[in-house]
Amino acid sequence: MRRTIVSAVTGITLALAGLSFASAGTLEDVKAKGFVQCGVNPSLIGFGVPDEKGVWSGLDVDFCRAVASAIFGDPTKVKYTPLNAKERFTALQSGEIDLLSRNTTWTMSRDTSLGLMFVGVTYYDGQGFMVRKSLGVSSALELSGAKVCAQTGTTTELNLADYFRSHNMPYEVVAFEKNEEVLQAYEAGRCDAYTTDASGLYAERLKLTNPDDHMILPEIISKEPLGPAVRQGDDKWFNVVKWTLFALLDAEELGITKANVDEKKTSDNPEIKRLLGTEGDFGTGVGLTNDWAYNIIKQVGNYGEIFDANVGPSTKLGIARGLNNLWSKGGIQYAPPIR
Amino acid sequence: MASGPSGGTSSPRGVLAVINNPTFRGVIVQLVFVAVLAWFVWDVIDNTARNLQRANIAAGYGFLNRTAGFGIVQTLIDYAETSSYGRAVLVGLLNTLLVAGLGIVVATALGFLVGIARLSRNWLIAKIATAYVEIIRNIPLLLQLFFWYFAVLRAVPGMREKWTFLGVFHLNIAGLHVPRLAFGDGSIFILAAIPVAIAISVFVAHWGKGRLDRTGRKPPVGWISAALIVGLPILVFFIAGRPITFDVPVFNETGPILRRGFQSGTGMTIIPEFVGLVLALSIYTAAYIAEVVRAGIEAVSHGQSEAAASLGLKPGQTLRFVVIPQALRVIIPPLTNQYLNLTKNSSLAVAVAYPDLVSVGGTVLNQTGQAVEMVSIWMLFYLGLSLLTSMVMNYWNRRVALVER
Known part of the structure; x- marks a missing residue:
């Protein structure tokens, strides 16, 4: 800050x-x-x-x-x-x-x-979601009611809100200042999903303890050139x-x-x-x-x-x-x- | 005899006299200083505005009316994605006030406890208090914040499980879930009963003091007030037909995994970000307050306690009527500093996702790009809040200060 x-x-x-x-x-x-x-x-x-x-x-x-x-x-x-x-x-x-x-x-x-x-x-690029495989979700449209971890100070929060609003799905956003903390909170289980640009999801997934327990959902919810x-x-x-x-x-x-x-x-x-x-x-x-x-x-x-x-x-x-x-x-x- | 009344201001010696007049020179120097300062401030503002315009950066506070579009995890007032940026900033501001207010209360209680414990004659208690102060105040606050937040997160059960205590409090990683008070028709009478009870208590206290002065006997004012403040609203509650009910958090154990756990919109949830932040801020500040309290008590000379004892006051009375009033004179000014520090330190909230003014403002700043405006709002708010705190504390300080004639 x-x-x-x-x-x-x-x-x-x-x-x-x-x-x-x-x-x-x-x-x-x-x-x-x-x-x-x-x-x-x-x-x-x-x-x-x-x-x-x-x-x-x-x-x-x-x-x-x-x-x-x-x-x-x-x-x-x-x-x-x-x-x-x-x-x-x-x-x-x-x-x-x-x-x-x-x-x-x-x-x-x-x-x-x-x-x-x-x-x-x-x-x-485009914004996507990463979730635990154990959640049993295969599409972002099934994320209704999910708690989502994101990074503050980016367009991510806005895209997230737009996507859930346009599909009439309730959600909760937990927004951190730094990516490191977003990832830690996601790994600790504070959130069901982690959202950022898809390229970032692939990169961040590698930092998790067991990358194979997590998957990136197919939906891309925004245009991110x-x-x-x-x-x-x-x-x-x-x-x-x-x-x-x-x-x-x-x-x-x-x-x-x-x-x-x-x-x-x-x-x-x-x-x-x-x-x-x-x-x-x-x-x-x-x-x-x-x-x-x-x-x-x-x-x-x-x-x-x-x-x-x-x-x-x-x-x-x-x-x-x-x-x-x-x-x-x-x-x-x-x-x-x-x- | 050439000088004198006939000299006037036109004569060289008269002019010299005016220039040599220290009051006149003082006024001139101050006027020049104020003028230079005013010019400097105006130049800074004007230059910034022109440079922003030249760099094609939009300026002004009009963006506060535009739709915010992003979500916030904890809101004390109604807020939705369709609300304006101004309302989002207000939500952040209230969240800051909440965390600072609660932090100050908890830090003060803990700080007084530890400060008095440091002076305890019990060796173990005194050493534990010393260790607390030395450990806590020598570790950076941000690290403690991460410690408390992630310690809390890792220690509690996951989102689809819960710990329950006392039957109504449920804890899991999404926060502490408690029943929420739902106010039905007629609740207003119950809420109105509280100030009425307080007003009567004040009256009772006044009467009790008069009684003490006249008869020397102390009526149980404290008990009467407590009974009034608790009893009256309860009485009204039953008379009004029990309009306040509990909205209990709903926990689903079956269904799709994502649907399990506590359902949003039921009960009240205290988010872990808030808990972690209040814990870190109050524990950290309490270490400093403990030192302030210790210094204050030690500043009251031992002779005062001895004199009180020889007058026949009990140790508790000595502390209450002799030591603490004098210690407060030393404690209050540095205590004010600690309150201000706590308020300003609460801006670290963004590190653990608590949506305070800095966190929400940061999102607004990024979405609109209005850096100068947003930073000015931040600064103005923290300045205002700090000045207000100082004002209250200064008032209290004057109340307890030694009146010298």
Whole structure:
């Protein structure tokens, strides 16, 4: 709680300072200081979590690395700011971070009244429920009268209320500030169900004593397009971050991977040539060098590689591509072309 | 002789005299200070508003009228998802008041007990009290809060089971389930009987004091008052045809697993988050209050007790009429601090899912993004509550303070 107030007060103080950060241009600032300050989740396996040595990993973390690679050609030029759900927007508004990449749902109110802009969707998610198998429930529609544990300061509470109200089911919500406590309370049996974004459920289930005693119900009760966000009013920086995401997706579509990017550089395919900077001046147009996308793929890989390495079927989380597959492969991930 | 009345303010020496006047200079310095402060505050507010506007962040308190849409686990007033953000904040505010009020009562009782126990001549009692104080006040409150909450959760039976004691109290992980009073027609007379009984008791106490002063004999005022306050409402209860009934919590043992356990809407449930929070806050604060009480009692010189004894007062009377009134003068000011600390510490509630002002406000803040407004509501409320507590305690302090002439 204190941290929230501290960051809120910091936000106010910086607002007083006249938002001097925004005026200089985030891209120039980032280039001058030599690293990207990235706001991430400190405790969500597969999206943002540091290991014992302090090395961060996760899909959101890899996106920060991709942005750093695009600018510096070096994925290590990122500094991470661990943020909780309530602090994240203030941290971005105040200029404490350059980029918010913290499993954040893109919604209209956030996009329009918080002074920030979402650049796109890195992960199509939706809210779901986890229950004990011993409860004998196979659908969320059977949860009438259930006590549900959730995390406060997110859209989760609202979705939960909407779902139960629209199905005329009574429920009780027990809302904690931190995910750790939500999980502990759920495990202690305070609640029948645990709700958060489905990706989070898969990650949190691994932390339970007996993950196999718990199951995730099939219903997805909300649309949760998770994506990175930047401050409003800095179009240049917005473009850099946006096109980093598109480059990741285009690279997968064109079959360019971390392993074959060097040999693809000699490809005759004009689309690949434009992406990798051997033809045209697309990189300089966005304020970077022409090999920006080459650097991203070389250092971090394409979108599919990032997904598979962090949350895909071969990881502990074992999440299928589903909606997050490319549009050409049955999903809805689609990026505008580079030309 | 050039100076004098003819000097006036126009002459240089007159001006000098005014400037050298310490009262005049004092006023000027204070005026300048107030002006600078006012300008600073205005500038801060104006700048914040303009910067928020420039960053495209909506400002103002209009969001309080919009529909909240989220649920709250404990509400003292009617609240549904369709209620407004303002009402949600009010629910949180009342929950904070409840936990702070009850915490203060429990902490004071426990603190006085432990503080007096520390001075006990019984070695074991004194050492236990010392150990309590030293252990409790040296562990961070947040850790104690987690301890009590999760200790309570792990110790009690699950949601489909229960422990029953005295036939009507049922405990399980969803909370303490007790019968709820259901007020039927005519209950108003019973509720009205209570203030009437209190008013009569006050009158009786007044009469008793007069009687004591005149005859030197003390009538059993305490017993009469107690009989009145308990007896009168009960009498009215029967006269009005027993309008108050018990709404007993319903426990289902069969059916689908999710439907078993206590049914919501029946009886009254005291949630474990509330129990854990009150326990942690009162046990923690009691350790400090115990020290305050001990210091207060030790501040009354031993000669006072000896003098009382030589006047023939019994030990109980000595404590009541000689030691405690003088100890209170020392105890009340630091006791006020402890009450304020407890109230402010109750904002840790969010850590254990108790829906206090900070917890509910946090959800409102996140859904609306109105950080500046919400933080200002938080600060204003805690400030107001603390000032109110101080005011009451200062009033009490003046009542017991040594009147010097």
